[in-house]
Amino acid sequence: EWNIEAMGPTKRHYAGRLIRKLTPLWAHGAALTYNMGKHYPGEQLPRWSIHAHWREDGEPVWRDPALLASDDDKDDAQAKDAAKFAEALAERLQIDPGLVNPAYEDIHYYLWREHRLPANVVAEDAKLRDELERKRLAKVFAQGLAEPVGSVLPLRRVVEDGQRRWQSGKWFFRDSVMFLVPGDSPIGLRLPLESLPWADPDHIEIEAEIDPFAPREELPKKFEFKRLRTAAPGSSIEGFRPVPQDAPVVGKEEPGLVRTALAVEARDGIIHVFYPPLYAAEDWLELTAAIEDTAEEFGRKVILEGYLPPEDDRILNFSVTPDPGVIEANIHPAHSWAEIVERSTQLYEVAREVGLSAEKFMLDGRHVGTGGGNHVVMGGATPADSPFLRRPDLLKSMVGFWHNHPSLSFLFSGLFIGPSSQHPRIDEARQDSLNELEIAFQQVSRQSNTPPWMVDRLFRNIFADMTGNTHRTEFCIDKMYDPNSASGRRGLVEFRAFEMPPHAEMSAAQVLLMRSAIAAFWEKPYERRLIRWDTRLHDEFLLPHYAEADFKDALAELETLGFPLNPEWFAPHIEFRFPQVGEIAVRDMKVELRHALEPWHVLGEEQTSSG
Known part of the structure; x- marks a missing residue:
């Protein structure tokens, strides 16, 4: 787990400790949620992610941190406690608690699985080859098939008379009871939604x-949230009544059925609350406040999981999630240089306190980074304020400057570089991409009024790796202005050719370089032609002499634009990337031997998670 695997037995423990130590420093009144992370090909289960959410205006999202459980906490909650919690939560939302459904494991499936086991084993020790399936069967049979494993409340937010209110309704199943999809994931991910009364998707x-x-x-x-939750029946803000429903009739559609749900289950003795998908920040905040009040009423700690809140600039967040060999911390935007330095320092200090660091040593003793990225994401306080949307030529300048100075691509990246890396240069994968890039550059200028969607369409297929992945590239514009989704229109550009350095000041220096370049090209766009490096790209700029000389040339260019950066500030980066192996002096001659860089190409017989 600390070398090549994304998941592992101790990562979530360390991640939980890290985010709980950072939350008081960065996120006043934050709510912590445990969510499903990315699911990559070749990995049997999706990764997890832990998020801290708080309000930008300083109002607390969650008042009492003591009511938020962690993986280290112990409790004795059972399914009946989860049912009581769900019913009490429904009442706070002014919903009939009788609409809460008990959820059962699929007895038919597990009896079938038991009958397919060898005759000389028991389900609790099934001897299956698949370790996850073996543990899953043992867990299900240990807890029993006749008892509910949690409770589900159909729930959605609707607008009635200009006000948003909570709404629920009955769920009907052929077996009269709710059988979950087989598995051991949270029950909110295993709801039998396909078994609900059918309706044409176009009519829903x-x-x-x-x-x-x-x-x-x-x-x-x-x-105001509290007033909405505790209003007396009959008042002007009375909660929404259930959707009027009869038993489903064959041949009749049910487009008005509530098809999203909140789930509550007792897992490992702790109450887990699974959020339904919500589309307004106000709804998520109100539901969170209701959950906290219910937890306070029962005196139990809870773990919040399920769907993340909708993207909203009024709610900030940072997260911790696993990545191969490392734990990845995605911190929230900084609005000033002072904030960048402070947060970088705090992150490194807190990580060391919990037993984590951004460095390791190879078998030969060489001091290297962890391989984790120190990706820099830049934009504006709101999407409309993004400098890349206000001045699309700024992206053109950054790409052109980085292309003409290859040291910027290699000096700060990790050991894994080259065309099959996580951040290939445009000219590493396809040389003919430069022709397309020059054509795209011609469509973007400071004087022209280039619409944001056109910038996305001009560069999206150029900023991609050899497989067409638009995320694994040196410049990622997935969240700049993707016309196809709201979450893709954030005005953000991610610069990925940065590895997490071993010291906070080295990390801050990288960001300083980025800020200086953006400020310089905002004043004067970079208009130089693109250089065809061909084989010189790897023949020269992976060697310390040429890389250092090119980097100093880049700093000199920025200085001519009014942004002087002292090369000595980056001396640790050069020494770290090209460490000295040794030196020898013979008479008047001195020979110094240093490590150089080399691209790691994917071998034909090597199977990876990406192909």
């Missing part, structure tokens, strides 16, 4: 996320 009303460019009002204060 679907709510979409709010456009990130839409104007936002201030979020309501905490007491």
Whole structure:
């Protein structure tokens, strides 16, 4: 888990400790949620991610951190406690608690699985080759098939008379009871949604996320949420009644059925609450406040999981998630240089306190980075404020400057470089991409009014690796202005050719270089022609002499634009990337031997998670 694997037995423990130590420093009144992370090909299960969410205006999202459980906590909650919790939560949302459904494991499936086992083993010790399936069967049979494993409340947010209110309804199944999809994931991920009464998908009303460019009002204060939850029946803000429903009739559609749900289960003795998908930050905040009040009423710690809140600039977040060999921390945006330095220092210090570091040593004793990225994401306070959307030629300048100075691509990256790396240069995978890039550059200038969607379409297919992956590239614009999704229109550009250095000041220096380049090219766009490096790219710039000389040339160019950076500030980076092996002096001659860089090409017989 600390070399090549993304998941491991101790990573979530370390990640939980890290985010809990960082939360008081960065996120006042934050709610911590455990969510499903990315699912990569070749990995049997998706990764997890832990998020801290808090309000930008300083109002607490979660008042009492003591009510948020961690993986290290112990409790004795059972399925009946989860049912009581779900019913009490429904009442706070002004929903009939009788609409809470008990959820059972699929007895038919597991009896079938038991009958297929060898005659001389028991289900609790099934001897199956698949370790995960073996543990899954043992867990299910140990807890029993006749008892519910959790409770499910159909839940969605609707607009009635200009107000958003909670709505629930009955769920009907052929077996009268709810049997979950077989597995051991949270029950919110195993709901038998395909067994609900059918309706033509075109007739089902679907709510979409709010456009990130839409104007936002201030979020309501905490007491307003409380007033909404505790209003007496019959008042003007009385909760929404259930959808009027009869038993489903064959041949009749049910497009109005509530098809999203909140789930509550007792897992490992701790109450877990699974969020349904929500599309407005106000809804997520209100539901979170109701969950905390219910947890306070029962005196139990809870773990929040399920769907993340919708993207909203009024709610900030940072997260911790696993990656091969490392733990990945995605921190929230900084608005000033002072914030960058402070957060970088705090991150390194807290990580060391919990037993983590951004360095390791190879078998020969060479001091190297962990291989984890120190990716720099830049944009504006809101999507509309993004400098890359206000001045599309800025992206052109950054790409051109980085291309003409290859040292910027190799000096700060990890050992894994080259065309099959996580951040290949445009000219590493396909030389003919430069022709397309020059054509795209001609469409973008400071004087022209280039719409944001056109910038995305001009560069999207150029900023990609050999497999067409638009994320694994030196410049990632997945979240700049993708017309196909609201989450892709954030005005953000990710610069990925950076590895996590071993010291916070080295990390801050990398960001300083990026800030200086953006400020310089905002004043004067970079218009030099693209250089065809061909084989010189690897023949020269993977050697310390040429890389250092090119880097000093890049700093000199920035200085002519009014942004002087002292080369000595980056001396640790050069020494770290090209460490000295030894030296020898013979009479008047001195020979110094240093490590150089080399691209790692994917071998034909090597199978990886990406192909």
